[in-house]
Amino acid sequence: MSRESAANTEYTSEGKPCQTKRIQARMSDVGGIPVARTLPTKAQRTIGPWCFLDHAGPVTFSADETGMQVGPHPHTCLQTFTWMLAGEVLHRDSLGNRQIIRPSQVNLMTAGHGISHTEESVFSKESGRELHAAQLWIAMPESEQNSAPAFEHYSDLPIMHLGHVALTLLIGEFNGQKAPTRTYLPIVGIDLHFAADDEISVNLEPAFEYGITALVGGFSLTGTTFNQDELAVLATGHDTATISAKKGSRLLLIGGTPLTKPITIWWNYVGYSKEYISQAQQDWHAHHKRFGDVPNSNAARMQGPEVPWR
């Protein structure tokens, strides 16, 4: 099911029109894991370079379930950005990296001209049998479509406080702080954790467009209420946002300058032409070295469909 409402005009406290768009998530079940997808949708393809937003879980697996088991699959011209709220996932990639992703850490894989990886749930005494995560993709600029792949794991991110809200800067810059996370285009990503009911004013970059979604709870943006897994979209031109939420709410704020050239997203690829994506899929099927191999993966290699164009 897909439901997207049209833009409705709101007004900021200064009386300026404030274009807030409401995007409803498309809900699906991926191997027993509830997934809410708010990007891309028909009403909103991208927010800055952010081009994919999946909210997975929360789910607690039973003793006979294996949890998330994503076999080797390729990516191009994007960065996969994983942010865990609960549970642990083992990432393995064709560069030979093997990294357990835990809450409060950002896992960033930069595909460039090609990489492949696997993602598997890991159960431990500390993490239990839970999974609760956001996975996003960040489009890379066309000038990077043939660059070398990379992988980084960031466990030390700047944390700021506004009132009763802890803000973890996941990527980009905010209030004079800068995240260590690798970037290619102007971008920001912030986790907001409300320790108590509060209302805060967040500084925005007028050149950026923004999206705000609740992974836990809900929120109110300049007086308009948004439920969990709805995405509030703010067009460029705003310098602040007033956000209020209840104790325990966990919000994700993403933003960036709008892409100047439209991207094509198909299966696990981002590209700037159909030819680039067709070639990527042909190369993946041919086991071309641009995508490498993921050592010791248990799950089956994903094939992907045939490209829908010729």
Ligand code: MN
């Ligand atoms: Mn992937």
